[in-house]
Amino acid sequence: MRRLAGLFLRLGLLALVLAFLLAPSAFRPLLEPFAPEGAPAIYDRASLLSLTVSHLLIVIAAIVPAILISLGLAILVSRPVGAEFLPLSRAIVNIGQTFPPVAVLALAVPVVGFGTWPTLIALFLYGLLPIFENALAGLTGLRPSVAEAARGSGMTGTQRLVQVELPLALPVMIEGVRISLVIALSTATIGSTVAAKGLGEVIIAGLNSSNLAFVLQGGLLTGALAVILYDGLGQVARLADRRG
Amino acid sequence: MRLRPDKLGVPMGALLAVSLALPMASLRANRIAAAEPQGLFAALPSAWAAGLLALAALAVAVALFARDPRLRLALPVAMLLALFVAIGEAGRTLAAEAGDYARVAPGAGFWIGAFALSILFTDAIIRLDLSPLGRLGVLAASSLALALILMTGQWDALSILAEYRGRAAAFWREGGHHLQLAFGSLAAALVAGVPLGILIHRVRWLREPVLNGLSLMQTIPSIALFGILIVPLGWAAANVPGAAELGVKGIGMAPAFVALFIYSLLPMVANTTAGLTAVPEGVREAAAGMGLTRRQQLISVELPLALPVVLTGVRIVLVQNIGLATIAALIGGGGFGTFVFQGLGQTATDLILLGALPTVALAFVSAVFLDAVIDLLPAAAR
Numbered sequence A: 001m002r003r004l005a006g007l008f009l010r011l012g013l014l015a016l017v018l019a020f021l022l023a024p025s026a027f028r029p030l031l032e033p034f035a036p037e038g039a040p041a042i043y044d045r046a047s048l049l050s051l052t053v054s055h056l057l058i059v060i061a062a063i064v065p066a067i068l069i070s071l072g073l074a075i076l077v078s079r080p081v082g083a084e085f086l087p088l089s090r091a092i093v094n095i096g097q098t099f100p101p102v103a104v105l106a107l108a109v110p111v112v113g114f115g116t117w118p119t120l121i122a123l124f125l126y127g128l129l130p131i132f133e134n135a136l137a138g139l140t141g142l143r144p145s146v147a148e149a150a151r152g153s154g155m156t157g158t159q160r161l162v163q164v165e166l167p168l169a170l171p172v173m174i175e176g177v178r179i180s181l182v183i184a185l186s187t188a189t190i191g192s193t194v195a196a197k198g199l200g201e202v203i204i205a206g207l208n209s210s211n212l213a214f215v216l217q218g219g220l221l222t223g224a225l226a227v228i229l230y231d232g233l234g235q236v237a238r239l240a241d242r243r244g
Numbered sequence B: 001m002r003l004r005p006d007k008l009g010v011p012m013g014a015l016l017a018v019s020l021a022l023p024m025a026s027l028r029a030n031r032i033a034a035a036e037p038q039g040l041f042a043a044l045p046s047a048w049a050a051g052l053l054a055l056a057a058l059a060v061a062v063a064l065f066a067r068d069p070r071l072r073l074a075l076p077v078a079m080l081l082a083l084f085v086a087i088g089e090a091g092r093t094l095a096a097e098a099g100d101y102a103r104v105a106p107g108a109g110f111w112i113g114a115f116a117l118s119i120l121f122t123d124a125i126i127r128l129d130l131s132p133l134g135r136l137g138v139l140a141a142s143s144l145a146l147a148l149i150l151m152t153g154q155w156d157a158l159s160i161l162a163e164y165r166g167r168a169a170a171f172w173r174e175g176g177h178h179l180q181l182a183f184g185s186l187a188a189a190l191v192a193g194v195p196l197g198i199l200i201h202r203v204r205w206l207r208e209p210v211l212n213g214l215s216l217m218q219t220i221p222s223i224a225l226f227g228i229l230i231v232p233l234g235w236a237a238a239n240v241p242g243a244a245e246l247g248v249k250g251i252g253m254a255p256a257f258v259a260l261f262i263y264s265l266l267p268m269v270a271n272t273t274a275g276l277t278a279v280p281e282g283v284r285e286a287a288a289g290m291g292l293t294r295r296q297q298l299i300s301v302e303l304p305l306a307l308p309v310v311l312t313g314v315r316i317v318l319v320q321n322i323g324l325a326t327i328a329a330l331i332g333g334g335g336f337g338t339f340v341f342q343g344l345g346q347t348a349t350d351l352i353l354l355g356a357l358p359t360v361a362l363a364f365v366s367a368v369f370l371d372a373v374i375d376l377l378p379a380a381a382r
Helices: A002-022 A024-034 A048-078 A083-096 A101-112 A116-140 A144-152 A157-194 A200-208 A212-243 B009-021 B046-065 B069-098 B108-128 B132-151 B159-166 B168-202 B204-219 B222-228 B230-239 B253-277 B281-289 B294-331 B337-345 B349-376
Strands: B025-028 B036-038 B103-106
Touching (some): A002 A024, A024 A212, A048 A200, A083 A116, A101 A116, A101 A157, A101 B294, A157 B204, A212 B204, A212 B222, B009 B108, B025 B069, B046 B069, B069 B103, B069 B108, B103 B349, B108 B132, B159 B349, B168 B253, B168 B294, B168 B337, B222 B294, B230 B253, B294 B337, B294 B349, B337 B349
16 A cells, blocks of 8 residues: 555656646746746746756766766775775775865866866766765675675685675665765756756756746756655665565 | 885875876966966976975885885875975965966866875875874864964965955855854754654654655755745745844845755754664663663663764764855855855856865864764763
8 A cells, every 4th residue: 555655656756747847837827926026937048858858967977987986996995906995995985075066066167167067077076975985885794604605605706796795785886876866966956057057057047036936946856856766766776675 | 025016105106296297386477367387397496396306206105115104194294295385485486477466376286296195194094093082183283284384374475365365354254154054053953953863763653754854855956945945034034023133034144044954954863863773772771770760861871872873963964064055155145155156157266266175174174073073982882
C-alpha cells in the first residue's frame, strides 16, 4: 500500500514537472499573484524547457567525469600500491570540502572566462569529493571475512575488485553520487551569475526585477529535479543492495 | 642501499619544479588592462630569484628522498614562507618599474608552487601524527605568520591589497555581516535543532516526517530560497507589530539569516538524533538503575555521550553557512559575497579574490578548529 502511494507520488511529481515544462502558460493563473502588476508571470526570455535541458546537461557533463575520476582514485588508494596515499587523500577531501562552491565558481572565472566553463569546473571539483569519500568508505569498509573468502577461493586482485569489492560497495558509491548530484543541481543555479545557461537565469531575473513568480518557478523546478533524481538514484541503490 | 624516491615526492617535486618555470607574477598597466606574465627572474631581483631556486632544489630533494617527517615539514614551511615574502618583493620590484597605476598579481607559477607545497605540508603533518593540540598549534602558527606578513605591509604592492585599501571600511563591515550571518544562524539552529533532535529521538513516529521534510528544504537552490523568503519577511515587517523594529525586512540580512537557518536544521537535528541513538542501551539502563530521572539521564548521561556527533553537526553547519553566506549579497544581505559578485560584474579578478579568499580561509579555519576540538573530547565520549 505504502509502495503504491510512493509510486503515485513519484509519477505525479514527474508528470507535474513535464506538464509545466511543455505547457508553462497553463500554470499562469497559479503564478500570476506572485508577479508584480503588468509583469510576465512565466519567464519569457528563453523557453523553460531549453533552460532545464541545458541545466541538466551541465550537471551531467560535470558529474560523469567526476564519477570516473573519483572512482579511479578511490580504487587506487584502496589497493596496496596506493595505500601510502590513503591518509593524505582523506585529508585533501576533508579540506577540499571546506571550499565554498561560490568561491570555487568565482575563482574559476579569471582562469577560464565567463560562460559554461567555470560552472562545469566548479561542479566537477565539488562533485569529486562526496563521490570519492563514499567510494572509499565502500571499498575500505568491507568485512575482512569477505576479502578473506575471496582470496581463499583463489581470485586474483583484479577479480576480487571486479567481482566482489565493487559490487558490494556499489550502494554506498551510489549514495555519494546522489549527494553530489543534489549539490551540483543547486550550485548550477549560481552558475547563471557567470552567464551559464540554466534555471538560475530565471531566479536571478526574478531577483533583479523583484518578480517572485520567476524566483518560484526557477527554484521549485530545480528543487523538483533534485528530488526526482535523488529519489530515482535511491531506487537504483536499493536494487543494487538487494542484488549485492 | 638503493635510494627509492618517495611516491608523493615525485609528482609534488615535479609540480614544484614546473611552477618555477611558469610566470611567477602578472603585471597589468592599470586595473583593467591585459595581464603580462612575468617569469621568476623578470619579477624578482636576481639574488632573490637565485635564492628561491636554491631553496626549491633543496625542497624537491627533501620531498623525494627524506624520511624524517620533521625535515619533510621544515622544508615546505621554509619554502612557503620564502614564496610568500618573495611575491611581495615581486610586487614592489615590478610596480617600481611600471608606475603608479600598475597592478601586480601572483601568477600561475606562484599558485601552483603554493599548491604543491601545501600538499607536502599536509602530508608531513599526517606523517608526524600530531595530537589535536599540536594541530591547533600549527593552525595558530600559520595564522600568525599570515597576519605578520599582512601587517608588516609585505604584500602592500599586490593588487588584491590595492583593492582592499580602496574599500577597507567596507571590507570589515561586510566581514562582520558575514560572521553575523554564519554564526548567528548556527546559534539559532543549535537552539532549535537540538531540542527538535531530542524530540524526534523520543517520539519515534515523528522521526521520518521531520527528517524528510528538512531534507526536502535542502533541495531548493540557495539563491531561490533567499529570494522566496523575501515575501513572507516583507509581509511580517509590514504587518507584525514590532517586527520591523527588530530589523526584519523583506530584503537584506533577514531573509538570508532565515535561509541559512533553514539549511542548518537538517544537519543539527539529524546529528543530535544519531548521537542519542548511538548511546549504548546498557549505559541508559545503568543510569536508570542509579535512580536518575528521565531528565537527569538526558542531561548528565545521554547528551554528553552524544556531544561529539552533535559537534560534527556543528562543523558541517558552520562550514556550509560560511560558504552559503556569500549568496546573501545577491539579495542585499551583505557579507564577503558583495565583493565576489561586484568583482564578477566588473570582471575584476582582484575584487573577486578579496571576497573569495577570506571566505575560504574562514571556512578552513573553522573546520580545522572544530575537528581538533572534537578529537580533544575525552575518548569515552567518542
